[in-house]
Amino acid sequence: MRTDAPSVPAEGVAQATPNRRKAPPRRRSPALRKAFPYLLVAPAVIYLLAITLYPGIFAIYQSLFVVRFVNWTWTGLGNYQAILQDREFWAALGNTAIIGGISLTLQTCIALALAYFAYRDPFIRGWRILYLMPMLFMPSAVAFLWKLAFNDGRVISDMLIGLGLVEANVDWLGNVWLARLTLIVADVWQWTPFLFIIFVAALQGQDQEIEEAARLDGASWPSIFWNISLPMMRPVIVVAVTLRGIDITTMFTNVFVMTQGSPGGATETMSYFIYRQGFRMFNFGYASAASVLMLIMTIIIAQTVVKRAFHSGKK
């Protein structure tokens, strides 16, 4: 691998082309032959290092300072000490887990059920396009859609009143769990299709004969689903849920548009916490320390869960 990793991504791009062109077409020396695959991956790797490793190092460095605009004051591990005692930080971590966990569970169950009912249906193509639609809107637009439906336009309240479930307008931002619920609804609505599409493909790809045999033996559909389809889909479910889980834990847009963390920080996710510390309160050192902690968690999860998920899903 090349060692002159540039700190500016633009250079990575510029280097990409010469690398590829330089390789002589025939009769390469053994050394070049050996280096060839590395030269092919180098531009991509350098680009990614510039955008991950460099910011990582920068964040670690900055996290050791109290940053007030242009004044950087050395504080050592002071930011970390403060953050580990910061109730808002732990609350953000908890909120991310709660909102993400509930949301992910719901969309996985809904997507599984829908996929199981849909995959043999003659109109599967139609269902797929229909169910896909929420996913194809920009997340910021979807956040506004639900902000209007829940809060500003009072449509959901109106419908609940119509159904006789509540008596007056619901103040969705006035209650911790209701505010979280609005974020969960928005996420489930938009991203259940992601899992649905993948699960349908997995079900369609599996061996139909085993299922057919079970059906002829008189097994009921729930038992076929539970004992045959689900175990066969396991590797796919693991990969899909892992990918979705990663995205959910980085949830930002919906929080930014819909709740801004209210009420009382109950819907503040990790991403929003970092954003608020950095770009609202200009506590960049503090935000960087939070970033580093989140990065460590990401690396641990990547090395354990994701590596395994993609190894099992590879075949």
Added chain:
Amino acid sequence: MAKPRKTRGESLVLRYAVLGTWALICLLPILWFLSIGFRPRTEVITPEPIYFPTFSLDAWHLLVSDWPIAQYLRNSIIAVAGSVVIDLILAIPAAYALSRYEFKGREDIGFYILSTRMMAPAIVAVPIFFLFKTVGLLDSVWALMLIYAAINLSLVTWIIRSYMLDIPKELEDAARTDGASDLRILWEIIIPACLPGIITAAVIAAIFAINEFLFTLLIASTANAYTMSVALANFTGGSDGIIYNAIALVSFIAFVPILILVILIQKHLSRGLTMGAVKG
């Protein structure tokens, strides 16, 4: 739910009840939002929600007169298209190496590329902001292009790699005995053979780039770099609050081309979304 045996008819009723319900859940909010885009502002936020508004092009006139909507659209297109091109230039050789060569550290390099997909944007947000500030690229479409490319590079590489793995080795060997160089094989055999994978990767990368919000929010501060996704959040009329009908209209302007692209790659979508892990 565990009734013992079902006749075919019964389970069909259940099937369509379930599928139909979710179809309504998907569609009704979209249709309602569409109606928001085509109603006058006075009928958006009202004491009692209005379900059957009067038709109006208010939002459209407002967009054209008060906001540089064409500029937002142009920014989105330049940043997104540019990022996809960068991704393909970087990802195709990388995927080729990862799928067709044996070399030390291949698995680790592949996994490193994959793992960048897991980096929360917020983690690198502060450093990236400072980086672009230092090089003077804040509020620039070029910065967005570079960021979008970085976000999607892992995804594009892995999708293309997965399709390249499927190409039979014999195809390559035949060309090699004819004396073709590795790069010519890549260009003339591998790329055409995995074109569906490349297109799928490009479409999915484009969608994620169009959707990107956090980095764009931090980097863009004027119409110079606002994309559709972030411009939405600025459709506010001061004391009048959020201008929902304009937001709705812009959502649909972005939605239609995305829908068309996705229908084109429909068959490959599940494979693309799982970065090649699921072949559908």
